[in-house]
Amino acid sequence: MSRKMTVTQLTILTAVNMIGSGIILLPAKLAQVGTISITSWLITAGGSLALAYVFAQCALFSRKAGGMGGYAEYAFGRGGNYMANYTYGLSLVIANVAISITAVGYATELFGAKLSPLGVGLATIGLLWLTTIANFGGARITGRIGSVSIWGVIGPVLAVATIGWFWFSGSTWLAAWNPHNTPIFEAMGGSISITLWAFLGLESACANSDAVENPERNVPIAVLGGTIGAAVIYIISTNVIAGIVPNAELAASTAPFGLTFARMFNPLVGNIVTGLMVFACIGSLLGWQFTVAQVFKSSADAGYFSNVFRKTTSAGVPIASMLILLALQTLLALSTISPELAEQFNTLVNVAVVTNIVPYVMSMAAIITIQKFADVEPHKARVTNILALVASLYSYYALYSAGQVPMVIACFVIFMGWTLWGVANLRFLKMEHDKDVRSRAEVRAQQGGTDAGG
Template sequence: MTAAAKKMTVSQLTILTAVNMIGSGIVLLPAKLAQVGTISILSWLVTAAGSLCLAYAFARCGMLSRKPGGMGGYSEYAFGLGGNYMANFTYGISLVIANVAIATTAVGYAEELFRLKLSPLAVGLSTIALLWLTTIANFGGASITGRIGSLTVWGVILPVAGMATLGWFWFEPALYVAAWNPHGLSLLEAMGASVAITLWAFLGLESACANADAVENPERNVPIAVLGGTIGAAVIYILSTNVIAGIVPNADLAASTAPFGLAFARMFNPMIGDVVSALMVLACVGSLLGWQFTVAQVFKSSADVGYFISIFAKATAKGVPIAGMLILGVAQTALGLLTISPDLTKQFDALVNLAVVTNIVPYVMSMGAIFIIQKAYKVTPAKALLTNVVASIGAAYSYYAIYSSGSQAITLAFYVVMLGFTLWGVAGLRFLKNGRESL
């Protein structure tokens, strides 16, 4: 079989992109959106459009850039080594925060599954225990983690896709209408209240073009697959979260820590609801297992080239950065303790908002860099214009998502960025000693 025959078709890459995007980020969203009302569908539409613009711009960055490191490499074209460092730093911190949010999600579903009523402290300690369990489980290497993740992700995909299709047989329009705007918010208030949480479900879209070398005719097919996968994920998200609002009364849905399990229990019976909740718990644990390894690798790869301190680069014979994992585990423990809340969904909300704002920093840097990337590789002005316009829209959406995340998340993210600038002063010395000209 020839090398060309082994490559993916555009359809296969589109499906892979959508599957990679539909992860644990969706599992608590119906409850959070119910706190706003079904008017939050407007936020889904805005976020889907913004995510499409971001996805297309990232696809173009990936096709043109010759620098390694994903968003860090893209940012370096416009902002130099300092920009590469800041993109990696803020992205790494956002993953640390996101891991705590995923662990909180798993605890919420387990609480509902086992009919427990945990105190805020017990929820916090359970979250921390899960974070350490998945950290230690990664000490054996990536192969087992990858196999587990490829199986457990279906614990999210199957219930969410099933809800998006089968749920309409139980849909009650009167329930949906009654939940439209329970708090009497204005249009802009309602959209702003749920934009950040909807973007949370799309985080990771920047990695959708990582398989460019494995697809036929990548210059044409990667943007198609990225856009198609993002549209597919958006359709599933919008359908699944909105059909639930016509199955479960708004007050019950808003108070639930396992909204998909609750919905399936109403559709079928409590046992089916428990099975779905168990699948969701397994999916969250599998997702967290993979992301714990991923965030450690992000810090390791950055340490390998001198951006982060050398301890993050130390690895075992199997390539496992155990020292870095332990440091990140301590950071996640501190974050889990600091965000303990009497309301689990409010704790999840705070973590998600902070993760989103922090993650948007490298998004905006990449959107700015695409102008220079296209110029550097002599893209014709006519062809560059479309990408530049789309990237500008993606950046504008990013600003709106930051604004909608609230003052607390913006303030904390500001401190993260300022810390990054300070630490770059230390990391930059290494490049000066090595005589790196692009500093």
């Protein structure tokens, strides 16, 4: 038997999986709200812990394949499975555009380039095309690059969270508390989406239940521990930066970590960190471009999406799927062009968060049924159901806080998804009809054989 992970190893893996390129522009975005955004971090940490715990229970007790789609199917049937996969896949497509914009923002700082809004859009599209085409030969090499490049983010983030205190100024942090004198509840809501963005993907941490010792006990511990660890690192690093760099300068930056290290040491170190962040974003994109195509392929294999997403090369690469999704990403990059790079990033993040919350809410609703099917003891099920309610309420608050424009865009694509489901469902109806016809034919054949024998 292969040696399984301990709870400590799974906890570390969970935290590392969450700390990715999503945090790279966060300090600048949060600076636009002020250090009052620490209240949003605390709310999001609590909501994410509730989500993480319930997802751990879903992973332990669900007997259906397909992750969140499988969870949703317990309560919402086949249409729920489809909608969870559809919205989750779209959120990843949108997130890739946001990651590409992040890389462009850091690259412009690194090379001292001044790009127009159209220039930023074209550079974003160019990077999306480059990272997609690089996957045409398979994900083996790009996967290795991603496993190394992630440390280009984790290293600087951990460094700021630990040694950054030597440059931290309490007066700088306090001066940035609420620079626009925004009412507290409005300020909290203004940064809920951006803090949740940092935790997206927490559900994937529950996918390792088969690889850990005593999963029923250790998976919830590891998922909660990993989420708490990621939350602590996020909160500390972003707030330390807010105490090093003056608010106005930080809010205007497109490379906040590079700016921070330049303040801590010198411009050369700042440029090195900025370069590491660009490398990390490119590595992340290389992996996610292949992963998103695989998500759509898996759903197509199950019959939910068009057969075109199932086509692969001899190397197993879903090139057709990649090109379709690349075209969608190109349209997104063009349609969200804004005078400010940070504003374009903010719009994409909010839309990605809204679409990702759909399968979250569906999974939280399904846990009651999942536990019923698994015969979970009532007192254990009650605790999970209460936490699922807390997680759902937090999700609704995040939806409300995302703003009107992202909600309208997300609602449009969700309703479009139901239209597409009307087409996809015909496939399942035909399969059921053919199965029913075969069953009847077999029954008639058996009856005919019995009559002949009589």
